[in-house]
Amino acid sequence: xxxxxxxxxxxxxxxxxxxxxxxxxxxxxxxxxxxxxxxxxxxxxxxxxxxxxxxxxxxxxxxxxxxxxxxxxxxxxxxxxxxxxxxxxxxxxxxxxxxxxxxxxxxxxxxxxxxxxxxxxxxxxxxxxxxxxxxxxxxxxxxxxxxxxxxxxxxxxxxxxxxxxxxxxxxxxxxxxxxxxxxxxxxxxxxxxxxxxxxxxxxxxxxxxxxxxxxxxxxx
Numbered sequence: 001x002x003x004x005x006x007x008x009x010x011x012x013x014x015x016x017x018x019x020x021x022x023x024x025x026x027x028x029x030x031x032x033x034x035x036x037x038x039x040x041x042x043x044x045x046x047x048x049x050x051x052x053x054x055x056x057x058x059x060x061x062x063x064x065x066x067x068x069x070x071x072x073x074x075x076x077x078x079x080x081x082x083x084x085x086x087x088x089x090x091x092x093x094x095x096x097x098x099x100x101x102x103x104x105x106x107x108x109x110x111x112x113x114x115x116x117x118x119x120x121x122x123x124x125x126x127x128x129x130x131x132x133x134x135x136x137x138x139x140x141x142x143x144x145x146x147x148x149x150x151x152x153x154x155x156x157x158x159x160x161x162x163x164x165x166x167x168x169x170x171x172x173x174x175x176x177x178x179x180x181x182x183x184x185x186x187x188x189x190x191x192x193x194x195x196x197x198x199x200x201x202x203x204x205x206x207x208x209x210x211x212x213x214x215x216x217x218x219x220x
Contacts, residue, residue: 031095039086046086050079053096056180057103063175064107066164074110078103093189100176100190111168162212170205177202 029052037045057078062071081102089098163171169191176182176190187198 026094029094029096032091035086035089035091035095038083039089046083049095053099054079056096057099060100060175060180061103061107063160063163063179064168064172065111066160070110074103074106078106081106093186097182097186097189100180100182100186101192104172104190108168158213159209162209165212166205166208170201170208173198173201174205174209 031049031052034045034049038049054075058071058075061074061078062068065071065074078099082099085102089095163174166174172191173187176187177184182190184195184198188195191198
């Protein structure tokens with residue numbers, strides 16, 4: 001595996017740590033200026049980058065591993081690794097995509113370590129007790145009736161349960177595409193695979209989710 005944040009190939013850079021002229025990089029969040037300042041040692045700029053992206057990184061990790069406390073710890077680890085690797089960031093992709101790739105590697109390293117340590121004896125039910133209901137993550141809107149709120153909470157729970165039945169790769173590709181809104185190319189960069197692999201994984205993951213949710217409704 002590549003080191004977190006390490007780009008597979010080098011590319012000429014212009015000033016401000018950006019790609020060479022002619023290599024247009026989308027920067028909708030205006031991150032690149034902050035990245036340049038952070039690369040020059042400005043911690044306040046890096047703090048701003050962390051503030052901008054920590055919510056999405058945490059949400060992705062939490063949905064991948066389904067453990068609240070561990071997700072916070074791994075999110076912090078992602079931003080520590082990103083800071084350490086920041087001098088190698090060359091703006092060949094959006095800063096957020098680069099972060100997702102580091103998060104991907106961090107979660108997979110953690111998962112492998114846990115599997116080795118547990119030797120198949122890990123009881124997922126232990127962690128469910130500490131899980132925070134996703135429906136309580138934000139302030140509830142005043143427009144929902146109690147019945148509507150309950151229905152929305154039940155739907156979220158069913159979707160989360162179905163996601164956990166997917167393989168790691170299938171779950172991650174659904175989260176990156178349908179929750180975080182990354183493009184196919186960005187997902188391929190994050191997961192270090194081809195566009196065709198991304199499309200195939202997403203197709204089969206969505207098919208599996210539809211089947212799981214259909215079975216759930218029919219069993220009621």
